[in-house]
Amino acid sequence: MAVLCACGTGGGNLGRPSCFPVFDVTKQAILVEYLKPDGSINGIELAGLTGGILDQTYLDARVKDVNGKSRWYPTPELKNITDERAEDITETFDDTSSVFIQEGARSFSGLIIKGDPVLLGNLQKWRCLTIGVFFIDKAGNLIGKKTRDGYLDPILLQDESFSASLIKGTDTTKQKDSLSFIISQLENDANLRMIEGSDISANLLGVGGLVDVTATTVSNITTTGFDVQLDTSFGGVTSLIPAEGMGLADFQVFNNTTSSVVTVTSVTESTVTAGLYTFVIPAQTAADELIVTNPAVGPLSKSLDLAQFTVNIP
Amino acid sequence: MENLNLNNKIIKIGNTEFNKNSFEGMTKDEFKKLYRGKLAVDLDDAWKQLKPKNRVKKSTSKKDED
Numbered sequence: 001m002a003v004l005c006a007c008g009t010g011g012g013n014l015g016r017p018s019c020f021p022v023f024d025v026t027k028q029a030i031l032v033e034y035l036k037p038d039g040s041i042n043g044i045e046l047a048g049l050t051g052g053i054l055d056q057t058y059l060d061a062r063v064k065d066v067n068g069k070s071r072w073y074p075t076p077e078l079k080n081i082t083d084e085r086a087e088d089i090t091e092t093f094d095d096t097s098s099v100f101i102q103e104g105a106r107s108f109s110g111l112i113i114k115g116d117p118v119l120l121g122n123l124q125k126w127r128c129l130t131i132g133v134f135f136i137d138k139a140g141n142l143i144g145k146k147t148r149d150g151y152l153d154p155i156l157l158q159d160e161s162f163s164a165s166l167i168k169g170t171d172t173t174k175q176k177d178s179l180s181f182i183i184s185q186l187e188n189d190a191n192l193r194m195i196e197g198s199d200i201s202a203n204l205l206g207v208g209g210l211v212d213v214t215a216t217t218v219s220n221i222t223t224t225g226f227d228v229q230l231d232t233s234f235g236g237v238t239s240l241i242p243a244e245g246m247g248l249a250d251f252q253v254f255n256n257t258t259s260s261v262v263t264v265t266s267v268t269e270s271t272v273t274a275g276l277y278t279f280v281i282p283a284q285t286a287a288d289e290l291i292v293t294n295p296a297v298g299p300l301s302k303s304l305d306l307a308q309f310t311v312n313i314p
Numbered sequence: 315m316e317n318l319n320l321n322n323k324i325i326k327i328g329n330t331e332f333n334k335n336s337f338e339g340m341t342k343d344e345f346k347k348l349y350r351g352k353l354a355v356d357l358d359d360a361w362k363q364l365k366p367k368n369r370v371k372k373s374t375s376k377k378d379e380d
Contacts, residue, residue, distance in 0.1 A: 224348065248324050248331035265337075268330040271354055278352055282336070 021196055024137035026081045026110070027205060029179075031073040032154050034132035042070055042132060043144070043153035044195070054142065054195055059202035063209065066298035074136070074207045075179070076119075078110030085189075105158070106183040115166065115177020118233045122212070123164035123179055131157040131181070140197030140205040147191050155192070156184040208303055213243040215292070215309035225280040226311050228292070229273070232304075242275025243304055250302055252295050253281060256310075257288040288313045327363055328355035337364050 006012070032042045049058060065071040086104025093099075112119065132154025135143040144152040161182035169175040197204075216229040231240035246269065253262040262281050270276035284290065290311040294300060325332050330353055337345065345364070346357045353360060 225352075247326075248333060263333060263336060265348075266330050266332040268328075268352060268354075271329050280348060280352065 021139075021141070021194070023135075023141060023143055023192070023194060024139040026083060026135045026143075027077055027138050028136040028207070029075045029078065029108075029110070030134040030136065030142075030154075030207075031075065031126060032071070032132045032134070033069055034130045034154060034156055037067075037069050041148075041151070041153045043148075043151040044142075046150050046152065052199060054200040054202055054204070056202040059204060059207065061299045063207060064299035064301075064303065066294050066296065066300060071210075072134075074209045075110075076112050076115075076208075077206070078179075079113055079176075081108070081110045083108045102185075105185065106187075106189070107180065108183065109178065109180035111167070112177040112179065113174055115175065116234070117166060120164055120166050120177050123162075123177065127160065127162050127164075129162075130159065131162055133157060133181070136205055136207075137194075138205075140200060141194040142200060142204060143192060143194045145187065145191040146193040152193060152195060155187055158182040158184045210300070210303050210305040211243075213246075213304045213306045215307070216240065218309065218311055220278075221311060221314055223283045223286065223313055225278065227276060227278050228309070228311075230275050230277060230306070242273075243306075244269070244274055246277065246302060246304060246306075249295065250300070250304065250306070251279075252293050253279070253311075254291045254293065255284060255288055256291050257285070262290065284313045286313055325363060327360050328353060330355075330360075332364060334364065 034042060036042045044054075046052070049055075062070075062072040063074060083106065085106045088103055089101045090098040091101055134152075134154050137143060142152070145155050146152055158181070162179070163181065164177060164179045167173075167176040167178055212233045213230050214233065216231045218226055218228045220227040230243040230246065232243055233240070235241040246267070248264060248267045251264060251267065253264055254260070255262050262284065265280040265282065268278040268280075270278070279292075281290075290313065291308055292306070292311060293308040294306050323334050325334050340348075342361050342365070345361050349357055349360070
């Protein structure tokens with residue numbers, strides 16, 4: 001970002017308080033879509049923090065938001081962080097003197113230990129989006145930018161700069177995913193600010209993102225219920241890791257034929273087959289189509305994000 | 315879509331989470347028919363928890379009717 005010259009007011013004061021906080025090394029990034037569906041920046045409204053504290057309720061509401069457009073997507077812990085600006089761009093003259101033109105781009109990279117192709121695929125889905133990022137540092141501070149009153153906003157990334165790749169393990173190294181991006185030239189390091197860890201009561205450092213859950217098989221469908229095997233995307237192709245611990249509040253069933261919500265009577269998690277759930281519902285009409293999704297209003301109660309699936313009543 | 319706030323309506327028996335409101339008007343026989351072979355707990359015990367005898371009923375005293 002171009003730095004404005006303060007011709008009318010002179011330079012800025014260079015004094016500092018005797019004691020003040022600084023950023024620590026980054027441990028996690030939180031990816032967000034930079035703009036919400038309403039066009040506003042997907043930032044933190046500071047007045048929305050209870051007593052000025054970022055508490056667990058607030059964090060859950062963001063990380064487990066049922067709306068993927070406004071949700072926070074924290075990465076696993078990052079290693080070997082680089083977060084540096086390139087050399088300034090200058091114009092050099094014949095007498096070998098030079099003048100400042102603009103700052104070099106700030107590029108970021110990090111490694112996710114035990115990163116795998118599933119996580120890689122989810123990272124790659126970000127590439128075409130307009131991305132913002134918050135950083136969580138080692139001290140538990142949440143770092144963003146403050147360019148509008150009353151908000152800590154995510155830092156804008158340069159379009160199409162986001163990249164992720166798989167680094168396979170070797171005889172001496174563990175498999176990893178790497179991710180890298182470049183901070184937008186519209187951003188200015190002088191605008192970076194943080195919510196200090198002392199003002200964060202939530203378990204922010206180490207916060208996990210949601211895990212995708214899909215319906216592998218739907219069986220035993222009757223007018224009053226069905227069974228469904230719910231698995232995560234992780235594991236072997238014949239041994240997917242099941243989605244365990246889900247319950248009644250984690251689902252919504254919608255009758256797409258009659259356009260009405262079906263109030264589920266009960267959900268039973270199998271004690272024999274992990275991830276197998278039995279739904280009992282009020283009697284539906286033959287040939288109706290049911291759509292099972294996350295609850296319509298969040299936050300989600302678990303860190304599991306169900307991809308909608310369809311049940312056709314026989 | 316309608317939001318179903320289930321937090322105060324859920325009762326967990328064994329590995330099953332029930333929506334308590336779904337059993338209004340259901341008889342014990344209907345319940346046992348619906349859940350036969352589907353629960354790992356005794357159906358009679360489950361029914362007792364879902365339909366407690368101490369449920370508050372509407373008053374039908376003559377005084378109220380007056």
